Amino acid sequence: MQLPVLKIGNLVPKYPIIQGGMSIKVSTSSLAAAVARAGGIGVIGGTGITLEELKNEIQTARTTAGGGILGVNIMFAAHQFKDMVQTAINECIDVIFTGAGFSRDIFEMGKKGGVPIVPIVSSARAARLAERCGAAAVVAEGTEAGGHLGTDRSIKEILPEIKEAVKIPVVAAGGIVNGFDMAEMIKLGADGIQMATRFVLSEECSVADAYKQVYLNATEDDIVIVKSPVGMPGRAIRNKFSELMEKTAEPPKTKCNHCLKQCSHVYCITQALLQARNGNVDKGLVFAGKNVFKIKDILPVEKIFQNILSEYATS
Ligand SMILES: Cc1cc2nc3c(=O)[nH]c(=O)nc-3n(C[C@H](O)[C@H](O)[C@H](O)COP(=O)(O)O)c2cc1C
Numbered sequence: 414m415q416l417p418v419l420k421i422g423n424l425v426p427k428y429p430i431i432q433g434g435m436s437i438k439v440s441t442s443s444l445a446a447a448v449a450r451a452g453g454i455g456v457i458g459g460t461g462i463t464l465e466e467l468k469n470e471i472q473t474a475r476t477t478a479g480g481g482i483l484g485v486n487i488m489f490a491a492h493q494f495k496d497m498v499q500t501a502i503n504e505c506i507d508v509i510f511t512g513a514g515f516s517r518d519i520f521e522m523g524k525k526g527g528v529p530i531v532p533i534v535s536s537a538r539a540a541r542l543a544e545r546c547g548a549a550a551v552v553a554e555g556t557e558a559g560g561h562l563g564t565d566r567s568i569k570e571i572l573p574e575i576k577e578a579v580k581i582p583v584v585a586a587g588g589i590v591n592g593f594d595m596a597e598m599i600k601l602g603a604d605g606i607q608m609a610t611r612f613v614l615s616e617e618c619s620v621a622d623a624y625k626q627v628y629l630n631a632t633e634d635d636i637v638i639v640k641s642p643v644g645m646p647g648r649a650i651r652n653k654f655s656e657l658m659e660k661t662a663e664p665p666k667t668k669c670n671h672c673l674k675q676c677s678h679v680y681c682i683t684q685a686l687l688q689a690r691n692g693n694v695d696k697g698l699v700f701a702g703k704n705v706f707k708i709k710d711i712l713p714v715e716k717i718f719q720n721i722l723s724e725y726a727t728s
Contacts, residue, residue, distance in 0.1 A: 414596060414728060419582060419605035421508055422529030422549040426482050427452030429605030430595075430721065431552070431584055432612045434486020434510055435560070435700075436460035437686035439613065439620055442474035447617040447714035449474070449481025456510060459485040461672065461683050464493065464500045471504040482507045484531075488561075489514035490643050490673050495522070502526035510552065513561055513643065520547040533586070535563035535571060537578035550582040551575065552607050557588025559610050559702035561645040562638070569601065576602035588704045592724025599725075610702035616713045621692030625711055627652065627699050633706045639698065642677040648703060653695040654685060 419429035432448040434440055436458035445455030455478065457470050467485070474483050485501045487494060490513040498519055501509055503526075511519060512533040523530040529549030534540045540551045553575040555568025564571065568587040576583050585603035589595055590611045598606050612618060614628055631650045639655050641647040649655055658680070667681040676682075688697030712720070 414599065414725070416722075416725070417599060417604050419550075419584070421454075421531060421582060424454075424482050424507055424529065426454050426605075428718065428722065429584075430454070430718070431484075431586075431605060431607040432456050433552075433558075433586060433607045433609030434458045434484070434512070435609055435613070436462075436486065436488065437683060438462065438690050439618065439686075439700075440486075440609070441619045442470045442477070444612060444615065444618045444714070445470075445483055446474040446477040446479075446481075447615070448612065449478035449483050451714050451718040452481065453718065454482045454484055454508065456484040456486050459487040459497050459501065460491045461686070464496055467497060467500050468504055471501065471506055484508040484510055486510040486512060488512050489516060490675065492672055492674055494674075495519075498522055502528050508549070513563075513645065515543070515546075517546050523547070531584075533563070534575065535566070537571075537574045539563075540575045540579045540583070544579045544581050548581060550584060550604070551579065552584045552586050553603075554607075555585075555587035556648075557703040558586055559648050559705070560700045561641060561643055561647050563645065568598070572598065572601045572603060588702055590702070590704045590707050592721040592726070593728055594704075595721060596725050596728030610705050611708055611717060612714065613701070614708050614711045615717055616711060620690050621694075623692040623694050624689055624699060627689075627694050628701060628705050629709065629711070631701065631706045636701065636703055636705065640679070642679050642682050643673060644675060644677065647698070647700060650699045650701050650705065652699060654689075654697055 430453035434456040448455035582604035585598035586607035
């Protein structure tokens with residue numbers, strides 16, 4: 414089966430593979446640049462860092478991306494959402510992905526700055542709204558995804574519905590870890606795929622080794638849904654921190670810097686994710702996709718691409 418051509422505005426990556434944005438310093442410039450170099454779209458997680466850090470991350474990625482396509486992912490739920498979007502536009506980012514809701518304003522900002530906007534949606538209704546607002550494409554994300562979830566339905570159910578609802582390209586996300594999964598999504602009508610969990614287990618992903626070990630050690634039974642103060646459920650790997658929350662014991666209180674527009678303040682999601690990312694895995698949350706247990710190696714991004722493409726070719 415031939416690879417589809419993914420066209421987002423005027424951007425056409427060599428391969429229709431997007432590395433999903435992972436905030437709180439999981440997908441930083443080193444990973445995004447490696448994916449862009451390999452022929453996909455590399456995405457910097459733009460939430461949980463300062464405007465100055467975002468600016469530096471984009472500039473650093475650009476120097477090593479080999480002319481490849483770079484994006485940022487910015488969560489609508491973040492307090493600094495608009496400033497982040499404007500900073501990314503000022504830094505001449507190629508494309509902006511928005512998760513956890515979107516505002517109509519962002520499409521106007523993207524239009525003015527000449528940057529395509531790609532919302533992450535989990536229903537045909539949201540996809541239609543995104544298209545009407547001016548989205549260049551949508552990422553359809555199913556419940557198999559890591560991080561915050563917008564649905565409890567499988568990507569296999571929602572993808573055909575979303576594909577039918579809109580004319581813009583639809584990128585499938587959630588639980589895709591190899592080229593066989595990719596082929597399945599393309600057969601269901603996807604114009605491209607987005608993968609995040611697979612890329613955490615890459616040499617270029619800058620999380621602590623202990624974080625990658627939690628991924629490698631995870632079994633199917635270790636994947637849990639946790640409550641997040643953002644107001645959405647999140648998919649993570651069971652550990653001491655997630656168990657503490659299941660028992661509804663109070664997780665440790667941390668200083669609040671009001672990073673979210675709305676927060677239940679039950680615990681600090683930014684601190685929990687940062688602790689884990691920095692290697693204090695039992696003191697924080699390890700977000701991961703449902704199929705993390707299927708990945709058993711840490712590889713260079715280039716090799717991950719080669720594997721996906723050869724698996725796809727044999728499907
Ligand atoms: C550690 C981690 C952090 C994530 N952070 C974000 C984020 O900040 N914003 C967002 O829109 N999606 C986020 N996601 C979702 C991914 O971008 C992606 O769409 C999803 O995980 C795809 O499923 P997969 O991980 O099974 O490939 C995150 C996922 C993971 C695993």
